[in-house]
Structures are given as structure tokens and as C-alpha cells.
Amino acid sequence: MGLLVRGSEFQHHRYEDMVRALFAVQSECPYITRIYSIGRSVEGRHLYVLEFSDNPGIHEAMEPEFKYVGNMHGNEVLGRELLIKFSQFLCEEYRAGNQRIMRLIHDTRIHVLPSMNPDGYEVAARQGPEFNGYLKTNGRNHHLPLPDNWEQQVEPETLAVIKWMQNYNFVLSANLHGGAVVANYPFDKSRDARIRGRTTYAATPDDKIFRKLARTYSYAHSWMHKGWNCGDFFDEGITNGASWYSLSKGMQDFNYLYTNCFEITLELSCDKFPPASALPREWLANREALVSYLEQVHHGIKGMVYDENNNPIAKAEISVSGVNHDVTCGLDGDYFRLLLPGTYTVTASAPGYVPSTSTVTVGPAEAIQLHFYLKTAPKQHLKGKHHNGKKNLSSPKAPLKLGPR
Numbered sequence: 001m002g003l004l005v006r007g008s009e010f011q012h013h014r015y016e017d018m019v020r021a022l023f024a025v026q027s028e029c030p031y032i033t034r035i036y037s038i039g040r041s042v043e044g045r046h047l048y049v050l051e052f053s054d055n056p057g058i059h060e061a062m063e064p065e066f067k068y069v070g071n072m073h074g075n076e077v078l079g080r081e082l083l084i085k086f087s088q089f090l091c092e093e094y095r096a097g098n099q100r101i102m103r104l105i106h107d108t109r110i111h112v113l114p115s116m117n118p119d120g121y122e123v124a125a126r127q128g129p130e131f132n133g134y135l136k137t138n139g140r141n142h143h144l145p146l147p148d149n150w151e152q153q154v155e156p157e158t159l160a161v162i163k164w165m166q167n168y169n170f171v172l173s174a175n176l177h178g179g180a181v182v183a184n185y186p187f188d189k190s191r192d193a194r195i196r197g198r199t200t201y202a203a204t205p206d207d208k209i210f211r212k213l214a215r216t217y218s219y220a221h222s223w224m225h226k227g228w229n230c231g232d233f234f235d236e237g238i239t240n241g242a243s244w245y246s247l248s249k250g251m252q253d254f255n256y257l258y259t260n261c262f263e264i265t266l267e268l269s270c271d272k273f274p275p276a277s278a279l280p281r282e283w284l285a286n287r288e289a290l291v292s293y294l295e296q297v298h299h300g301i302k303g304m305v306y307d308e309n310n311n312p313i314a315k316a317e318i319s320v321s322g323v324n325h326d327v328t329c330g331l332d333g334d335y336f337r338l339l340l341p342g343t344y345t346v347t348a349s350a351p352g353y354v355p356s357t358s359t360v361t362v363g364p365a366e367a368i369q370l371h372f373y374l375k376t377a378p379k380q381h382l383k384g385k386h387h388n389g390k391k392n393l394s395s396p397k398a399p400l401k402l403g404p405r
Helices: 003-007 015-028 078-095 099-107 116-126 156-167 207-220 251-258 276-298
Strands: 033-040 046-052 065-070 109-113 172-178 180-185 238-240 263-268 301-306 317-320 323-328 334-337 344-351 355-363
Touching: 015 033, 015 078, 015 344, 033 156, 033 251, 046 078, 046 156, 065 078, 065 276, 078 099, 078 109, 078 172, 078 263, 078 276, 099 276, 156 251, 172 251, 172 276, 180 207, 207 238, 207 276, 263 276, 301 323, 301 344, 317 334, 323 334
Parallel strands: 065 109, 065 172, 172 263, 180 238
Antiparallel strands: 033 046, 046 109, 180 263, 301 334, 317 323, 317 344, 344 355
């Protein structure tokens, strides 16, 4: 498990303790880590992120960005402790020469936000273990536009996280919660009215991928996959969010509809604020799952989109035939598209260029590289409608709201 993890006590970390723990990791592994703040809470506490990369602070083209987020709800604290421990684990295993961890850090830019709600945690911590919105519209099928006044409608923590997601081209994410034991995947918001007191399954266009992602965590977890936990049964330890209960402010829906990122919600403990004595067992139950889920960011296809002069085209769109959900290239012209094994027809397009289409076969191992070279469109082509301006059929209809899950 590594010296730092073995030698550190399993305890609950108040804000100052958490900050010290994160900076201790950065001090132990200075060449592969960076700490940065994405903003401050209502009470002025920094929202610190610990980044792992072989080139910290730099997006390397074709290297995917991944994030873990914990403690969105102040009294759901296990995720916070797991992410602190996970950060220590990555550092120590890298130093120990663990090839699996070294490869992950060399090939991935990993961002860990242990506490999205440090103020709420302090309130819950004072009480002790014993007590303890955003928008969907029709139109595009990804990167939906936010309203002009959205920044005035959210708390500082939510604003900081949304801007964080806008500034980094995240590919895959998980949000760690408590109160149940299940891997929950989008959509959270049900399209339909309740039937016989129950909400109905709300599938994304990428439902099969999300089910696979959820199963990856569930089966790597010590007992989540067994189904019976906390008095509830979830087959294989996974559930569609809306099928469980409909929620119109889910962060995982926001990630999918407003960014390139695929996110699932991990409910990790029956007790939202487990005693410190339970933390070693919870760490052992989740350690392999946290690593296995992170590795999923390297599946599907990835590549560059260039113009005729080999210049990268930022913000080009990548569409997969038969899947009504596109992704957008980053500023460096690179893209990442999670896909299950199979053969796909993929199109790259950008305003002012002729779309280019290729067929690719995806295997079960590393992401297949597929690059595109777009020719400048003739003038008459520019007058036509951009091919991806199609009506959205995928996102649930819901009133515009802002807020965290």
C-alpha cells in the first residue's frame, strides 16, 4: 500500500488537516503533483485540487483528463477520506515503482478534489458521526449553452466546479457520495411521470457505456456488486439514476450534457459519516475500484483533428453514427470518445471545413488512435447548414435549474 498510506493514521480530516495531508503528498512527490485552487467556499476556504501527471500543470495532447470529486454534501464524508488516502497511495506506489500506477500517471492527467463542500463538512464534523440545478434544454446534444445569468444562480462552490469543468477537457469522472452502496449512472432526471409511484429508467445515448463504467467500479469493490446493501437491492450493484429516484440537479447529468465528460455517482457507504474505525475497511474495499475505474479513461478512440496544413483545429466536433451524443475537440485539437468494443462510423466536422468520415474498429484494450484531416470548404458549402446542427433527441425535458446533486 505504500509507506505513506501504511504510516498514516486512518482518521477524519478537518479542513486544516486535509490541506496539510494534500501538501504532504505534494512534498513527497513534487515532480508528479501540483496543488491548485479552483475557488473559495462561502466561508472562504480554498477548494484545493491535487493533480497527478508526469508534466503537472500542462495538458499534453492526446493525454486524457480525469477527475474524482468528493464531499459534495458536507455530511457525506467517506469520499473525502478515500480521496485523501488515494492521493497518498498514488504518490507512494509511484515512488515504489508500481508499474501500473506509473503508467497511469504517465498517460493520464488526474485531478483529485477531495472536498467540494468544505464548509458543510465542518458543520457535520462538529455534529459528529452520530448525527449525521442546472439546465437542460432542447437543441444541441452536447455542450449545451448556459443562460446569460447562470453565475448569479449558483453558490460559489458550484460556480467554481462548473468553471473548472469548462477550463479542463475532462473525459471521465466520478462523484463520491454516501448513504447507500451503489454505482449510479445518468440520466438522473426522468423524462416521464411516475408510474405506480416509481420513476422510470432514463437512458442516455451512451447507456451501454455507462452501465459498463458502473459495473467496473461495482465488481472491483469488495461488496458493492453483491447487490444487497443498506437494506436495498441493486442488481450488480448499479442503477440508473432516474430509475432509483428522479433528480433534476444531478452533477452527472450536467457533466454529460454541458461538457465532454462522462461521470457516474458512487454511493459508497450506508453511514454517511462512518466512524474513524471503519475507514481502514472502507479503504481496502474501494482501493482497487478507484484504480480500475480510472483506467477506463483509456478506452474507445482518441485522436487529432488537423487542417490541410497540419494545424490543429480547436473545437471541432466528433460524431459517432447511431449515437446521438457528440464530443468536442480541446484547444489543442485533440479529442477523446469513450466507446465499447465494436465497429463505428465516425465523423469530424468544424465550421468552414468539409466533414471527414472514417470507419474504425475498437477493441477491448487501449484507445484506438484515429486522426482527421479536414479540407477547407468551398464558398458554396459554407452557406449550407453545419451538419451537426441537428435537433437534440437525447436530453430529458426539464425546466432550467442550477445547483449540485
